[in-house]
Amino acid sequence: VFCILYLISIIGNLSILTLVVREPTLHQPMYYFLSMLSLNDLGVSFSTLPTVLATFCFNHRYVGFSACLVQMFFIHTFSFMESGILLAMSFDRFVAICDPLHYATVLTNGRILAMGLGILTKRAHPPSVFSHLPAMLGLNGTPFQPATLQLIGIPGMQIGHAWAALVFCILYLISIIGNLSILTLVVREPTLHQPMYYFLSMLSLNDLGVSFSTLPTVLATFCFNHRYVGFNACLVQMFFIHTFSFMESGILLAMSFDRFVAICDPLHYATVLTNGRILAMGLGILTKSFVTLFPFPFLVKRLPFCKGSILHHSYCLHPDLMKVACGDTHVNNIYGLFVVIFTYGVDSAFILLSYAQILRAVLAIASQEQRLKALNTCMSHI
Numbered sequence: 001v002f003c004i005l006y007l008i009s010i011i012g013n014l015s016i017l018t019l020v021v022r023e024p025t026l027h028q029p030m031y032y033f034l035s036m037l038s039l040n041d042l043g044v045s046f047s048t049l050p051t052v053l054a055t056f057c058f059n060h061r062y063v064g065f066s067a068c069l070v071q072m073f074f075i076h077t078f079s080f081m082e083s084g085i086l087l088a089m090s091f092d093r094f095v096a097i098c099d100p101l102h103y104a105t106v107l108t109n110g111r112i113l114a115m116g117l118g119i120l121t122k123r124a125h126p127p128s129v130f131s132h133l134p135a136m137l138g139l140n141g142t143p144f145q146p147a148t149l150q151l152i153g154i155p156g157m158q159i160g161h162a163w164a165a166l167v168f169c170i171l172y173l174i175s176i177i178g179n180l181s182i183l184t185l186v187v188r189e190p191t192l193h194q195p196m197y198y199f200l201s202m203l204s205l206n207d208l209g210v211s212f213s214t215l216p217t218v219l220a221t222f223c224f225n226h227r228y229v230g231f232n233a234c235l236v237q238m239f240f241i242h243t244f245s246f247m248e249s250g251i252l253l254a255m256s257f258d259r260f261v262a263i264c265d266p267l268h269y270a271t272v273l274t275n276g277r278i279l280a281m282g283l284g285i286l287t288k289s290f291v292t293l294f295p296f297p298f299l300v301k302r303l304p305f306c307k308g309s310i311l312h313h314s315y316c317l318h319p320d321l322m323k324v325a326c327g328d329t330h331v332n333n334i335y336g337l338f339v340v341i342f343t344y345g346v347d348s349a350f351i352l353l354s355y356a357q358i359l360r361a362v363l364a365i366a367s368q369e370q371r372l373k374a375l376n377t378c379m380s381h382i
Helices: 004-021 027-057 065-098 100-106 111-125 133-137 163-190 195-222 230-266 266-272 275-295 297-300 319-322 330-363 368-376
Strands: 148-151 226-231
Touching: 004 275, 027 111, 027 266, 065 100, 065 163, 065 226, 065 297, 148 330, 148 368, 163 195, 195 275, 226 230, 226 319, 230 266, 230 275, 230 297, 230 319, 297 319, 297 330, 319 330, 330 368
Parallel strands: none
Antiparallel strands: 148 226
C-alpha cells in the first residue's frame, strides 16, 4: 500500500512539473506556485521514503542517530514550507481577482523566485530542529565505529609507492591543467558559447570535482606516507567521489542529446537547446546525483565496524567500507544496486539510443561528405 501511494505521489508530482516546464501556456504565476508545491511534496516523499521502505519492505527497523536527526530536519522543513507555499498561492489568487490590471506587474518572475527563496529560507531554520545539531556534530558514532581508517594505497605495491606518487602527481597535474584550460577557453572565446561546449565545460567541472575529491588522501598516502583518515572525513569523501562519478553519466547523456538534436533536428537546434534549458539540465543532473547519493553516508554510519579498519585503496569508496562493516548490509547493497541501475543503467541506455538514432540519421544522408561532416560534430565528445 505504501509503495503504491509513494509511486502515485512521485509520478503525479513529476508529471505536474514536466507539464509546466514543457507547456508554454502554463508559464504563469499560478502554475509556478503549483510547481513549488509539487517540488515540496517530492521533498516530503523522498525524506520519509528510505526509512518507510526499510521498515515495511526489508524489515530493517534501526536508524542511526545522526541519520534520524537529518531526516527529522528535512521532514519538518518541507512540512513547514507547505503552508508558506499555500499562502503564496492564495496571494496569487488575491491579486488576480482583486487587482487584475496590475497582476502582471505585481507577480513578475523575479518576485515569484524571491517569494520561493523566502519560503525556503524562512522554513529551513526551525529552532526545534537546530537545537539538536550540537549533539549531532559532536556525535562520534557507536563504540563499534573506528575513529580512523587506514588506507593502504595499491595492495602489493608498498615498496614502489615513490614511483606511483610521481605517476599520480603527473596524471593529476595533466587532468587539472587540461580541464582548467578547457573552461578558460570556453569562457574567453565567444565562438565557443554554444551548447556543445557548455556541456563539455560541465564535463570538465565534473572531472575537476573527481580530482579534488580524491586528491587529498592520494597525496597523503603516496607522497607523505600518511595512511589514516578520520571516519567522518572518509564518509564525506565517499559521498563526493560517488556524487561526481555518477554525475558523469548524466552529463554524457546530455551531450548525446545535444548531438541528437543537432544532427536529427538541426532546424530547431537553437530553439530546443536554449541557455535556460541547458542550465536546467545541468542543475537537474546535479540534483539527481546529490539526492540519490545523499543517503549513503547515513546508511554506512548506522553500521558497526568489526572486520578491521583497513581499506584497500587510497580513497574511500562505499564497496570497500562494506567489506569491513558488520551487521545487516542488505539495505546498503540493495540501495547501491538501485543507484547504479537508476544512474549508470538508465543513462547508458539513453546514450546508446541517442547515438543509434544519430547513426541512423547519418546513414540516411546521401552525400558522403555530409556524412563525415555530421560525424565530425561528435568528435569533441569522443
